[in-house]
Amino acid sequence: MIARLYSTKKAQLQMIETILVLLIFLFILIFGIYFYYQYVFTDIQEEASEISEKQATTLVSSITNLPELSCTREKDCIDIIKLINFKSIYNQNRAYYSTLFKNKKISIQQIYPEIQQNSCSFTNTFPIQCQEIIIHESIPKNYKSKSIVSLPTLINYPNKNKNSLGKVVIEVYK
């Protein structure tokens, strides 16, 4: 009788021991999985950010080669006359350019030679003295982050047969 009682208690203790070990193991496993997926989630977010920047870099390179803006003879060059006339093309195809450019602000800035500091949104007529021309602006009301990508480019003035140095600036909003 006593031996049976002793045996049952021993078995119960061993069961409790096994259950405790399993619980501790389960706790460690859940803990490990939680931190692993936190790390993976952060990694995915960083990759998404990198992909977005890659896309912005590709877009900034392709802006200077858009037929609506590019120079006739030079590569990676923007024709100022085309740039000024881009307003009407943009307005006629607003849906297309909104889909193409999405939540971004795209501007062309003249760096050299330096001219007066002002921004034009196609309100000035040619010849113009604009340090910055905004070709697309779609900023969401609530954005979490903003990144800026820029690339130097040539700005051709065909009427003066001269080239200025500028840059294409893209502000990406997420």
Add this chain to the structure above:
Amino acid sequence: MNKKAQIEIIGLMLIVLLLTFLAVVFLRLTLKPSESIAEARQNIIASATIDSILKTSYQEKTFESLIYDCYQATNCNILEQEINNIMEKLMPKKQFYMIFSSNDQIFLEIGKNCLGIQANNPYIINSIPIKISLKLC
């Protein structure tokens, strides 16, 4: 006896699973690809900067002519001054190092050598092979 053996086997299986999980995490951490996108972007920017500067007009000439004049050792001051001016406006507060060379002989250096991605663009200016290197620090 059987139950004890079964429990032992379950224990062993759990340990194997845990070790496999740790091995997967370890491989995930060690096999992560190195960050080269930023370097590629820097290279594109440096290369585009050189290309654009070369064709930019300076008074009645282009920077290409100024580079040729400098190569001929007639005048490098204007080129150096204007490039410093351009780089200050294009990339404010950013250090750069620019080298102009022909047949591996450097004829002009602008800025201080530093750590960074370097773009090397070769050109033919008035039949002279000239290499322009730009390092963005």
